[in-house]
Amino acid sequence: MNLAKVAVIGASGYSGEELVRLLSRHPQIELVALTSRQVAGQPLSSVYPKFAGTRYAALKFVESSVDAVLASGAEFVFLALPHGVATEFAKPLVAAGLRVLDLSADFRVKDSAVYEEFYGEKHHAPELAAMSVYGSPEIYREQIRNAQLVACPGCYPTSILVPLVPLLRRGLLKPQSIVVSSMSGVSGAGRNAKLDYLFVECNESVRAYSVPKHRHLSEVEQELSIAAGEKVTIDFTPHLIPVNRGIHTTTYCAPSEGIEPWHIENAYQETYGKEPFVRVLSGSALPDTKNVTFTNFLDLAWRHDPRTGRFVLLSAEDNLVKGASGQAIQCLNIMGGWEETMGLL
Amino acid sequence: MNLAKVAVIGASGYSGEELVRLLSRHPQIELVALTSRQVAGQPLSSVYPKFAGTRYAALKFVESSVDAVLASGAEFVFLALPHGVATEFAKPLVAAGLRVLDLSADFRVKDSAVYEEFYGEKHHAPELAAMSVYGSPEIYREQIRNAQLVACPGCYPTSILVPLVPLLRRGLLKPQSIVVSSMSGVSGAGRNAKLDYLFVECNESVRAYSVPKHRHLSEVEQELSIAAGEKVTIDFTPHLIPVNRGIHTTTYCAPSEGIEPWHIENAYQETYGKEPFVRVLSGSALPDTKNVTFTNFLDLAWRHDPRTGRFVLLSAEDNLVKGASGQAIQCLNIMGGWEETMGLL
Amino acid sequence: MNLAKVAVIGASGYSGEELVRLLSRHPQIELVALTSRQVAGQPLSSVYPKFAGTRYAALKFVESSVDAVLASGAEFVFLALPHGVATEFAKPLVAAGLRVLDLSADFRVKDSAVYEEFYGEKHHAPELAAMSVYGSPEIYREQIRNAQLVACPGCYPTSILVPLVPLLRRGLLKPQSIVVSSMSGVSGAGRNAKLDYLFVECNESVRAYSVPKHRHLSEVEQELSIAAGEKVTIDFTPHLIPVNRGIHTTTYCAPSEGIEPWHIENAYQETYGKEPFVRVLSGSALPDTKNVTFTNFLDLAWRHDPRTGRFVLLSAEDNLVKGASGQAIQCLNIMGGWEETMGLL
């Protein structure tokens, strides 16, 4: 069996680590290069003791360089780098014909002005942003298949878009009524030694942050607007809660005139009835992050509130899996022409 | 110094335990009776080892009976009982002239029909509900002073009412635009041996519950409606998160025509500028439950979202203190004519 | 490919759930029956929402009965039942020629008198205890291969035996010097609705329990005595800490006369150098449960304290995987003649 060659650039954060964990079990690929500025020269198992005794334990990190990646023979390259830095690697790799899956924010936003508004710096490769496909299989499966550059979504957006996009596409909601409240585990803040993310500062604590303009709004509103066919602006409040993994999102929205609960149910059944990783819960069940952590599933439920007329949409995912690395591998499977669930169940 | 005599009925749950912890430090009162069906006969310190060596360690629980309370000479009685049961004690105690602070839901809702709608059973003492004062010092300080029966708020309502009431009273908001998302620590579920609240089921988990009609909506909407001078119906979603203590509430609302951010700030400064337990945060600070747990403070911040025009109100409290037992003692201090912060700082 | 048929009896606890999770990914077996008294008739995915969308989501639980298991055609049967109850199933299943892997304590202790001393009840199948093999692959790999009844170890014993057995076998330690201090996650207490295991009672808490005579001492001392060739009695204190999964064990022991640190290192290298699931850490690394949770690895390190002359042995495992279900599947792989790591990496 011919294994596809894969490289991971910048594997020293939590998303990079999770990519490696999931790729280790993937039967169709071979990891040929791991790069990292900080730990070049060390084998995977000494950087992450948890990988000792597993498939790639002895694989050594190399310096993050385009040449190293090209030399490795990789066909697919994951970029798990800070935003801004990803562009430096994506440009030459794309030019060299490799297929790139970028986990940073660099290519998610099509409109450079919006990127600059939310990220506070100029975009350095608008032509790549233009050619990239937003890596949401439920929305862009067909485009992902032949994409050369996939811009994998941020951790919150998937939990917001999966519930909303099918409803907006069908015109079931008043777009300006949308309010989103999310809670995320601390791994979402990355592996950075900052006081705010110390155990003692997070444990027995809940707090909102980035109110009212979190960066992920840029990609979320872009995709909601496309789905609605009009400009959509929403309120979104992320909260940090003391779990390692997991995002729970609760969305409030008002129906368009004449829309009944069964329209919602129909829309979800039509859209997600056969999706391998979106589970629409039935009966009294509500999403619970503990049912989705360490998996690529997104759980979804909805309720109608007859007292206010609004709908409440609830979703849960693992921020590192369906919210980052797992979904990126789901894209890889589509790009590689493999079973979409390969290595992910 | 003449100490006021106080009894606590049903002290075996988390609110009861917290009442005892706080009353132990109160310089103006003397705890004369603790009752509990399950642990009658045992001293406080064997039921709660944490109280060994403290002021009331040797105080023995007695059977929960009206006679026992009357015999104790108590002037003030806290009821920390399940709803329904509280009424059985409140009736004769009020009739006997004692001043009662009830932590259950029995007397919070003035309208018996609403009570029945939300609690699924008939109300057995509407006349007491009518005479009771809702135990929110920030709203009803003057009425609490001479109240004979105080209906202490549920844990969520304070976190919702403190941000909203001053704004609704001044007509600053469109009442039907209000959406509330709250997160609570597990002590809010009470000290009940149920699978759902096992450590393993709550740790590394987040989940919504009671969507879309949590019981606390009955008292919340009653008070919001009074403040607004019209019927207010809101959406409210509570979520369970893995902390022992703490509630964080995020509220979304649209301003009335012509309302500007400075109206909000003014309203809060006027209302809470001198409140001893409401802290309106300034600058970039946002509420964090870790700043309020084990205190009677409620922290409050607000943001204007110019993109959507909405306001986001954020509040944090300790569900067992400002959300239950601490606020009840704040009421006691008002009723007793003592410094309102006594025993609470 | 011919899949081996496997049944799981009593799958409603945490070990049973973990068995199902791991078996779902095992390429060589087919799960043909799941039984449970409480949830018979329901599909796996409604009992455990986390399994929706996975291989056995639709498999229905059946009543726990020997006939049901025989009818399923299972060749291998896992018993995830309370002690005492396991015997009722093991007897007829073994008699019918099936191969049984029991996760309860029923067959771990060879000496019925010891069983009665530690479990407080008569043993009802001493002949089965006699024929069973203790399911520790590192100690009994050859006997497991053809065993008909495997008595899978308790969660603590593996973390104690793996460090000690090779040293005792070589006579490197004074057996009576051994002192063991362990810490376990709360899943070790099982999925039982008891006050002691509520989130609020476990979070922000550490406590010892079953001091000084925990039941697992019976099997631990049996195996240590066999390894040492003499009766070994030890001190063992288990502590409950607020994690879902993971056991960390610290063992203190004095060397026999003339034993040097390199004897210890040699013993471990000889014994575990090629073991697939025991990782002897080198350099300054110490075991951390976060490196082994959700894996079947046991991490092991040791230190010599020249000041006291003692050795300190440190080990970490996932109590539900290497401490229970993962190790049972490792035994299954040996019994089935498959790669020992199958489904476990």
Add this chain to the structure above:
Amino acid sequence: MNLAKVAVIGASGYSGEELVRLLSRHPQIELVALTSRQVAGQPLSSVYPKFAGTRYAALKFVESSVDAVLASGAEFVFLALPHGVATEFAKPLVAAGLRVLDLSADFRVKDSAVYEEFYGEKHHAPELAAMSVYGSPEIYREQIRNAQLVACPGCYPTSILVPLVPLLRRGLLKPQSIVVSSMSGVSGAGRNAKLDYLFVECNESVRAYSVPKHRHLSEVEQELSIAAGEKVTIDFTPHLIPVNRGIHTTTYCAPSEGIEPWHIENAYQETYGKEPFVRVLSGSALPDTKNVTFTNFLDLAWRHDPRTGRFVLLSAEDNLVKGASGQAIQCLNIMGGWEETMGLL
């Protein structure tokens, strides 16, 4: 009432914060100066939002300097500084006649050679180490009363010394048999932005560290040796567990010839029967950190293991209170001639 003037030097860590929290409630003292290099000029409430609305909210941090402390008129000074730095302040403050309570390690170890062995640097004020009193009220109450310099114990030592000292003083134990296993909450690691103490690295993790020679052994063995009247060397393994606060220590030891369980019980009753902050548990109760966190109590229990002949001693304390700041205030109360429990119950 004349309040005693108190200063806290270096109040930006967890011990300093806890000192301020406890001193805020102390009726006999007035906090006149808070110093900190990093946050000089800011009021307490902006450095620690939790103190807004409390007694010292508006007190401004000043530069850490001896002159500032002298200018404040403080009679008592707490040093909450890193080791090494504390000496720089203690020298001039002691010379100026102030009474100093040092929470660092600088003056705990009398023997400079031992200090250098464990801390890896020369001691710069052996004469102060010589004159200081080790701040354990249960051991040195009388000497603390008139001490000018109190060396407050590290967080682990109190949990080890309180159980052992009375037994060693009476010759009840074989000193060389002592083995100690401790577990500590993460606040013990201080408020330092290091990867190892990030939430994600500590949550769902347990690990030992500093094996086999933690720095606290220097003061522990010094005090055990004094109690035993001979040189005592022990094994001690600290473990980091995911709680904010709390230390649990389990100690194993062999009795001297002829010693029976009742000797132990008698020793504890004689020693601690009237101690305000040491609670010897009775019956089946075992220490649990949740009963002591946020208090100055140390809970203590012991068991005899007739199978091995050893005793198991179990203790629990809050590392920031009885293990640091609370015990320092207990010392202050003794030095000030006040009720020893003042501000601590």
